[in-house]
Amino acid sequence: MFKILDAKQLASDVKWFRIRAPLVAKHRQPGQFVILRLHETGERIPLTMANADRNEGTIELIVKAIGKTTRELCKKEAGDSIADVMGPLGHPTEIMRVDHAVLVGGGVGTAVIYPLASALQAVGCFVSSITGGRTKELVVLEDELRKVSNVVYATTDDGSYGFKGTVADKLRELMADKRRPIGVVYAAGPVPMMRAVCELTRSAEIKTIVSLNPIMIDGTGMCGGCRVTVGDKTKYACVDGPEFDGHLVNFAELSDRLTTYRKQEQISLERAEHAGHQCRLNEAAKASR
Amino acid sequence: MSMTAKERMAISRQHMPEREPMERNRDFREVNLGFSVALAQLEANRCLQCKDRKCVSGCPVGIDIPGFLEKVSAGDLRGAAELLLSANALPGITGRVCPQEEQCEQVCIRGKKGEPVAVGHLERFVADWARENLDMKQLIGSPTGFRVAVVGSGPAGLTCAGELARKGHNVTVFEALHQPGGVLTYGIPEFRLPNKIIDGEVDRLRQMGVKIICNVVIGRTFTIDELLTEEGFDAMFIANGAGLPIFMNIPGENLKGVYSANEYLTRSNLMRAYDFPDFDTPIIRAERVVVIGGGNVAMDAVRTAKRLGAKEATLVYRRSRNEMPARAEEVKHAEEEGIIFKFLTNPVRYLGTEDGWIRGVECQQMELGEPDESGRRRPVPVKGSEFVIECDVAIPAIGTRANPLLTSTTPDLKTNKWGYIEVDESGATSKPGVYAGGDITRGSATVILAMGDGKKAARSIDQYLQGKTPKTAKR
Numbered sequence A: 001m002f003k004i005l006d007a008k009q010l011a012s013d014v015k016w017f018r019i020r021a022p023l024v025a026k027h028r029q030p031g032q033f034v035i036l037r038l039h040e041t042g043e044r045i046p047l048t049m050a051n052a053d054r055n056e057g058t059i060e061l062i063v064k065a066i067g068k069t070t071r072e073l074c075k076k077e078a079g080d081s082i083a084d085v086m087g088p089l090g091h092p093t094e095i096m097r098v099d100h101a102v103l104v105g106g107g108v109g110t111a112v113i114y115p116l117a118s119a120l121q122a123v124g125c126f127v128s129s130i131t132g133g134r135t136k137e138l139v140v141l142e143d144e145l146r147k148v149s150n151v152v153y154a155t156t157d158d159g160s161y162g163f164k165g166t167v168a169d170k171l172r173e174l175m176a177d178k179r180r181p182i183g184v185v186y187a188a189g190p191v192p193m194m195r196a197v198c199e200l201t202r203s204a205e206i207k208t209i210v211s212l213n214p215i216m217i218d219g220t221g222m223c224g225g226c227r228v229t230v231g232d233k234t235k236y237a238c239v240d241g242p243e244f245d246g247h248l249v250n251f252a253e254l255s256d257r258l259t260t261y262r263k264q265e266q267i268s269l270e271r272a273e274h275a276g277h278q279c280r281l282n283e284a285a286k287a288s289r
Numbered sequence B: 001m002s003m004t005a006k007e008r009m010a011i012s013r014q015h016m017p018e019r020e021p022m023e024r025n026r027d028f029r030e031v032n033l034g035f036s037v038a039l040a041q042l043e044a045n046r047c048l049q050c051k052d053r054k055c056v057s058g059c060p061v062g063i064d065i066p067g068f069l070e071k072v073s074a075g076d077l078r079g080a081a082e083l084l085l086s087a088n089a090l091p092g093i094t095g096r097v098c099p100q101e102e103q104c105e106q107v108c109i110r111g112k113k114g115e116p117v118a119v120g121h122l123e124r125f126v127a128d129w130a131r132e133n134l135d136m137k138q139l140i141g142s143p144t145g146f147r148v149a150v151v152g153s154g155p156a157g158l159t160c161a162g163e164l165a166r167k168g169h170n171v172t173v174f175e176a177l178h179q180p181g182g183v184l185t186y187g188i189p190e191f192r193l194p195n196k197i198i199d200g201e202v203d204r205l206r207q208m209g210v211k212i213i214c215n216v217v218i219g220r221t222f223t224i225d226e227l228l229t230e231e232g233f234d235a236m237f238i239a240n241g242a243g244l245p246i247f248m249n250i251p252g253e254n255l256k257g258v259y260s261a262n263e264y265l266t267r268s269n270l271m272r273a274y275d276f277p278d279f280d281t282p283i284i285r286a287e288r289v290v291v292i293g294g295g296n297v298a299m300d301a302v303r304t305a306k307r308l309g310a311k312e313a314t315l316v317y318r319r320s321r322n323e324m325p326a327r328a329e330e331v332k333h334a335e336e337e338g339i340i341f342k343f344l345t346n347p348v349r350y351l352g353t354e355d356g357w358i359r360g361v362e363c364q365q366m367e368l369g370e371p372d373e374s375g376r377r378r379p380v381p382v383k384g385s386e387f388v389i390e391c392d393v394a395i396p397a398i399g400t401r402a403n404p405l406l407t408s409t410t411p412d413l414k415t416n417k418w419g420y421i422e423v424d425e426s427g428a429t430s431k432p433g434v435y436a437g438g439d440i441t442r443g444s445a446t447v448i449l450a451m452g453d454g455k456k457a458a459r460s461i462d463q464y465l466q467g468k469t470p471k472t473a474k475r
């Protein structure tokens, strides 16, 4: 069992965790992830490590509650445990030494790029971070990013906070600023966002690294479920990635494959919500007795 | 009272009771029900107790087959179990999954005229009796102080761990997944090999003091070198299996509904997707499923598809029935369960719908030409014979190749051109103190060969450690 030492709500549906996992913490490098399973009947899901402390033997995760498993995880608090945490998995990020590096995070993708900021600063890059969401509540980690970036831009689609527009719109602005040419872009977030970023940087020939998020099971290359097409070759994101040259990724296929279990995900979610509801009803009944 | 050979010859092969095909093909409970004591004794009586013991030479681990069969006939099940366990640590597993018809039973004298003795079924019977009735506390050697790491908890790793523990070494098994057993757990379905049998074997190892640590990926969580230096292990056995599924590289392979057999079986067996939504992992329950291949893996996938509710579960194989590498019993069971077989058929591409789901497999008719290197007649396509099998799920089960995760982080571990680890006769790799066996050295092979490798490596490791001082003692 892996114990949760700290938990903190970062936004309405985004939660930060510090978990005791000494073997994982020991070798973790930025860009690597874990696969966890909450309990005996749970599924295995991949989550990027936002941080790790090898002396303390801890890792940090930032999780957005979107479906059955992530919602269940986000209900957990300090003192609770997780059945299985396996890792570190995937290749560490290739930290490129350039004058100006731009990190683009959409929604919880910000959690994926966040650990890169300090690593890039450490090798001397000027780091601009863009973190965006549809609306104010969905912009996450802005304060945390400020501590490890030279500049941070927050964006909202509806203009309720920061720059009005998408993260790609903001990136376009930065690309137009000839005083600080961009050497590399790292992007993580929803597939349409990564795709939009890559469309922009492709014509400008700016190297763009994306962190892909296909559905995974084992994380060791054994099942092939996480396969993505990169430069017309099939790659297994768990062992060959999760980061790839964004200009070579077949995003249409990736976003389509992510819909494979839409029906089942809905069933799981409804059942879980229903059970939670029942539970509350029972508690209410008990309380009223 | 001993029987005459004539009396023995008069008994015909006993049939092991099994569940009704049309009942069993709807759930994941075991197909075979096993011999009763009376049936087992009757079957064991068929053994002629031959002097030249052909059957023993057919068994990769050299089990004293007439010896344990004699004890079964005499009703001495304890004696039979002890004899069996002295040569084979996991008889409940091999009795169920060994390709007996190509090994011990193929060379059994009684098979020359009529049917061979049902050695596999009897092995299963004795192992199951032992699990229920025998106190399995094994003789563990006095502690040597040596620590040995085992990578992977498939049949090779588990066998090696057990043998080493018996010799008094302190063994730690590292397993990447959350549950031990390797292919026995994630690949072979419950209806052939119930998980409780594997759990039983694993518990027995734990009782012998073997530590099994799950969720550790060697090559990522630790490197081999770290285990040998910082972590202070004196020797190591690598048995991480083969792993990576092969796809055919034909169009449409990444459509939704195309699974590797590994993924399909892992979802169903390891993650219990057949109990979705009580278990969280989903799997597509399709009306029409096409599985491609002719081995055990293909057979397991297509029978799983049937159990998940497929009306049409079709197996497509490019050669004919005779060339199928699957165990004979599985082919027979599959036929009884209503699996559709399409022989001499080879897929050329997957067809998709507009929204990215598979809708069919375009196939080509094949005919058998000249024999190839393996001696089997090579299938060649018949021109203009293309046709489509409509389906909602397709599962290529055409083999695996070596997983580079571990070897790529251990550059001084010598591999061959296919990425499998090279070993000498003793199981030793190019790295001192590091041994390897099972599928990672052989390519996809069998459970019993993997176990044989584990046993051999344990012997070699024990010899290697003779005369050395445990690393932890030096500290």
Ligand SMILES: Cc1cc2nc3c(=O)[nH]c(=O)nc-3n(C[C@H](O)[C@H](O)[C@H](O)COP(=O)(O)OP(=O)(O)OC[C@H]3O[C@@H](n4cnc5c(N)ncnc54)[C@H](O)[C@@H]3O)c2cc1C
Pocket (backbone or CB within 6 Å): A033, A045, A046, A047, A048, A049, A062, A063, A064, A065, A066, A067, A068, A069, A070, A071, A108, A111, A112, A212, A213, A214, A215, A216, A242, A258, A259, A262, A265, A266, A268
């Ligand atoms: C390498 C990697 C790193 C990741 N890092 C993080 C992280 O740091 N923080 C975080 O919150 N999430 C991260 N994810 C995504 C996370 O794994 C998914 O959100 C999770 O698996 C969803 O499970 P669920 O049961 O809650 O939702 P489900 O019910 O399974 O899915 C709900 C919705 O999410 C989509 N979805 C399903 N699986 C994924 C997936 N793997 N990625 C994106 N969308 C998915 C589905 O299409 C569906 O629309 C990462 C994914 C990968 C592959």
Ligand SMILES: Cc1cc2nc3c(=O)[nH]c(=O)nc-3n(C[C@H](O)[C@H](O)[C@H](O)COP(=O)(O)OP(=O)(O)OC[C@H]3O[C@@H](n4cnc5c(N)ncnc54)[C@H](O)[C@@H]3O)c2cc1C
Pocket (backbone or CB within 6 Å): A220, B097, B098, B099, B151, B152, B153, B154, B155, B156, B157, B174, B175, B176, B177, B180, B181, B182, B183, B184, B187, B188, B216, B217, B218, B219, B239, B240, B241, B242, B243, B265, B296, B297, B300, B327, B403, B405, B406, B437, B438, B439, B440, B444, B445, B446, B447, B448, B450
């Ligand atoms: C579906 C299926 C059906 C089969 N049916 C039969 C049958 O009926 N009869 C028969 O004889 N054979 C059968 N086989 C073949 C047989 O199962 C294998 O030959 C055998 O399991 C190989 O054993 P192994 O110990 O070498 O490896 P595996 O059983 O593959 O075990 C390897 C273990 O190592 C773990 N691992 C991998 N990498 C790492 C790492 N880096 N760090 C830590 N752990 C790691 C894996 O998770 C796995 O648990 C079948 C195979 C499959 C897939």
Ligand code: SF4
Pocket (backbone or CB within 6 Å): B058, B059, B060, B061, B062, B063, B065, B088, B094, B095, B098, B099, B100, B103, B104, B105, B119, B120, B123, B448
């Ligand atoms: S281990 Fe396999 S080959 Fe050996 S006796 Fe048992 S079934 Fe036959």
Ligand code: SF4
Pocket (backbone or CB within 6 Å): B046, B047, B048, B049, B050, B053, B054, B055, B056, B065, B066, B107, B108, B109, B110, B117, B119
């Ligand atoms: S060859 Fe057959 S009959 Fe002879 S000893 Fe072996 S099992 Fe018995």
Ligand code: FES
Pocket (backbone or CB within 6 Å): A215, A216, A217, A218, A219, A220, A221, A222, A223, A224, A225, A226, A227, A236, A237, A238, A239
């Ligand atoms: S998750 Fe199974 S191969 Fe990547």
